[in-house]
Amino acid sequence: MKILIADDNTSDRLLLKKIISKQGHTVIEAENGKLAIDSYVKEAPDIILMDVLMPELDGKEAAKEIKRLAGEDLIPIIFLTSLVDAQSLADCLESGDDFLSKPYNHIILKAKIDAFVRMRTMHATLQKQRDTIVENNQHMLHEQHVAKAVFDNVAHSGCLNAANIKYMLSPLAVFNGDVLLAARKPSGGMHVFLGDFTGHGLPAAIGAMPMAEIFYGMTAKGFGIRDILREINLKLKSILPVGFFCCAAVVDLSFTKRSISMWMGGVPDCYLLSDAGREFKSIRSHHLPLGVLSSEKFDDEMTDHAMDIGDRLFMWSDGIIEARNAESEMFGEDRLLSIFQRELPTDDLFEAVKSHVSDFVGESERDDDTTIIELRMVEESELEQSELVMEQGTVTGPSDWSLEYELGVDSLKHFNPLPLLMHIMMEVPALRVMSGQLFTVVAELFSNGLEHGVLNLDSSLKSTPSGFAEYYTLRQQRLDELKKGFIKVSMKHNSIGGRSGIFTLSIEDSGPGFDYPDKFVQVPSESQKKLCGRGIPLIYSLCHSLEYVGSGNKVVAEIHWP
Amino acid sequence: MTNNKYKGISLDKASHFDTEALSMLEEIMEDEFPDLIQVYIADSDPRVNALQQALDAKDCTQLRHISHSFKGASGNIAALPLADLCFKLEEDAHGDSLENIPSLISRIDNEYQSVRSILLSLVS
Numbered sequence: 001m002k003i004l005i006a007d008d009n010t011s012d013r014l015l016l017k018k019i020i021s022k023q024g025h026t027v028i029e030a031e032n033g034k035l036a037i038d039s040y041v042k043e044a045p046d047i048i049l050m051d052v053l054m055p056e057l058d059g060k061e062a063a064k065e066i067k068r069l070a071g072e073d074l075i076p077i078i079f080l081t082s083l084v085d086a087q088s089l090a091d092c093l094e095s096g097d098d099f100l101s102k103p104y105n106h107i108i109l110k111a112k113i114d115a116f117v118r119m120r121t122m123h124a125t126l127q128k129q130r131d132t133i134v135e136n137n138q139h140m141l142h143e144q145h146v147a148k149a150v151f152d153n154v155a156h157s158g159c160l161n162a163a164n165i166k167y168m169l170s171p172l173a174v175f176n177g178d179v180l181l182a183a184r185k186p187s188g189g190m191h192v193f194l195g196d197f198t199g200h201g202l203p204a205a206i207g208a209m210p211m212a213e214i215f216y217g218m219t220a221k222g223f224g225i226r227d228i229l230r231e232i233n234l235k236l237k238s239i240l241p242v243g244f245f246c247c248a249a250v251v252d253l254s255f256t257k258r259s260i261s262m263w264m265g266g267v268p269d270c271y272l273l274s275d276a277g278r279e280f281k282s283i284r285s286h287h288l289p290l291g292v293l294s295s296e297k298f299d300d301e302m303t304d305h306a307m308d309i310g311d312r313l314f315m316w317s318d319g320i321i322e323a324r325n326a327e328s329e330m331f332g333e334d335r336l337l338s339i340f341q342r343e344l345p346t347d348d349l350f351e352a353v354k355s356h357v358s359d360f361v362g363e364s365e366r367d368d369d370t371t372i373i374e375l376r377m378v379e380e381s382e383l384e385q386s387e388l389v390m391e392q393g394t395v396t397g398p399s400d401w402s403l404e405y406e407l408g409v410d411s412l413k414h415f416n417p418l419p420l421l422m423h424i425m426m427e428v429p430a431l432r433v434m435s436g437q438l439f440t441v442v443a444e445l446f447s448n449g450l451e452h453g454v455l456n457l458d459s460s461l462k463s464t465p466s467g468f469a470e471y472y473t474l475r476q477q478r479l480d481e482l483k484k485g486f487i488k489v490s491m492k493h494n495s496i497g498g499r500s501g502i503f504t505l506s507i508e509d510s511g512p513g514f515d516y517p518d519k520f521v522q523v524p525s526e527s528q529k530k531l532c533g534r535g536i537p538l539i540y541s542l543c544h545s546l547e548y549v550g551s552g553n554k555v556v557a558e559i560h561w562p
Numbered sequence: 563m564t565n566n567k568y569k570g571i572s573l574d575k576a577s578h579f580d581t582e583a584l585s586m587l588e589e590i591m592e593d594e595f596p597d598l599i600q601v602y603i604a605d606s607d608p609r610v611n612a613l614q615q616a617l618d619a620k621d622c623t624q625l626r627h628i629s630h631s632f633k634g635a636s637g638n639i640a641a642l643p644l645a646d647l648c649f650k651l652e653e654d655a656h657g658d659s660l661e662n663i664p665s666l667i668s669r670i671d672n673e674y675q676s677v678r679s680i681l682l683s684l685v686s
Contacts, residue, residue, distance in 0.1 A: 014594070
């Protein structure tokens with residue numbers, strides 16, 4: 001250790017120097033307070049022994065200045081004093097760290113120096129550790145922000161900004177254990193997913209990544225919400241540790257049918273409110289959260305609810321209900337419900353819920369993520385076109401190809417080929433931007449082939465409500481009993497210089513065919529009513545040409561782009 | 563260094579020093595003990611005169627400072643009776659009356675001469 005002795009008394013200095021040198025320390029000397037400060041700056045000693053009364057600048061003033069210069073560093077200053085009254089000694093501890101009375105006792109001096117060396121080492125270790133912690137923390141925050149950017153791109157993308165959605169995500173940590181996903185379906189309509197993982201922060205958020213990928217990927221490929229739920233459940237079951245799961249409220253919204261199908265597992269009740277606010281319906285969760293049950297035991301049953309234009313569905317994570325105020329009291333379902341009983345204009349409800357919760361919580365610490373979403377039934381035309389932006393200059397992907405795909409009885413009974421077919425079409429960038437249109441065409445023609453062709457069901461059955469039910473009972477029954485039959489799907493794509501192209505789809509079934517008219521006109525004649533039952537006018541409007549061939553058991557559709 | 567004025571001063575070590583502390587000091591300082599004594603004497607010789615001058619000028623602050631320093635240095639070389647006298651002077655210089663001070667300075671002078679002689683005898 002380097003020790004500075006500041007004393008105007010030469011003999012005292014000499015004695016101290018001797019004692020300290022003998023203890024193995026290096027000694028530097030100063031004759032007054034001013035020189036002591038200079039010496040501190042120049043030599044950076046570890047400990048200072050300072051006489052209280054000195055010419056030029058006395059010990060206490062010098063000590064104050066040195067302490068100021070040292071800032072966060074600990075520089076122990078021991079005052080040398082021949083004063084003996086308690087007050088004077090106590091005064092030493094105001095500007096210094098300790099005192100040593102004259103005449104010097106070399107044993108006590110050694111003990112004090114040793115003690116301050118320990119203290120200084122400890123202080124240095126502490127500072128180093130603090131700096132390391134600060135550094136690590138900054139590093140961690142930086143990593144988290146980068147990861148959050150990636151996470152947000154995956155988990156909070158989709159069509160959350162659609163005109164019929166209002167939402168709020170308030171993360172407790174940088175990462176959020178709550179997940180909010182929304183995607184337009186290629187066939188029209190929308191999938192919305194509100195998830196609440198066990199816990200919060202990074203461990204909770206990490207499960208959201210594969211979940212969001214499955215949700216968006218499968219929705220874009222035309223999978224139904226039940227298949228998506230099964231896939232997510234299976235994925236979470238396999239990746240999450242025991243005791244971790246994801247509560248969820250999942251909505252399949254149909255703009256054309258003006259209805260929603262809901263699946264809820266472990267989330268608080270959702271509220272469905274008619275536009276005028278007169279009718280109020282609370283929807284309860286009936287399932288276990290995602291990631292708990294095996295695929296065999298998983299129940300994908302959905303409940304259907306009608307929604308008129310302007311009707312709203314409110315969903316939330318339990319962070320809203322369990323939000324606590326300063327008295328540790330929970331916000332609770334009663335408070336939430338009471339907001340809806342105040343007959344506020346329906347437009348103001350979302351903000352009202354937000355502000356009530358935030359007023360309730362006040363300054364107290366949040367202990368869970370809170371997420372709210374309001375979903376409104378609108379005309380689909382009110383929403384922005386959900387066209388995928390086609391990247392400029394991408395001529396990658398197949399341009400000239402064809403395939404034939406035949407499904408036998410077993411496949412027809414147990415397999416939905418639409419996602420696979422969509423997947424193949426979506427490899428062509430130009431077809432990707434018209435995925436909704438293509439999905440409708442493929443889905444409609446395939447189900448015609450299956451239901452009217454292979455299963456020989458009469459579409460006129462569907463014209464009455466009771467017939468509708470009968471139709472589907474019969475469909476299931478015939479499918480179960482099916483012994484022979486097939487559907488052959490042929491697809492072909494050709495592109496001209498990558499600027500335009502023709503996609504040809506043909507679907508042939510093993511059924512007897514039907515009596516089809518030669519031409520299609522915009523206003524269907526009496527003879528074309530059969531086609532209405534088969535949804536053909538809609539398909540026709542989407543295709544460049546649509547042709548039945550042979551006995552009517554084969555249909556060929558041509559779609560041109562751009 | 564002998565001077566008529568100081569004839570008959572006592573050179574009995576035990577009555578002027580804490581002998582135990584003094585021998586420890588010798589032990590600590592080793593071959594630098596003579597240097598310490600030289601430095602102490604060089605510092606202290608002017609102090610008696612300086613005290614007298616401060617008294618003549620009735621400068622109590624100066625009296626206190628010198629006696630304080632003198633006390634510390636003397637204590638450190640184990641000359642405790644001298645340190646005590648200096649302490650007494652330091653205390654008295656706080657008071658209003660300078661009455662006792664001339665005699666105190668003279669006693670300090672005498673005591674210092676004894677200390678000085680003994681110290682020098684130790685290192686010669």
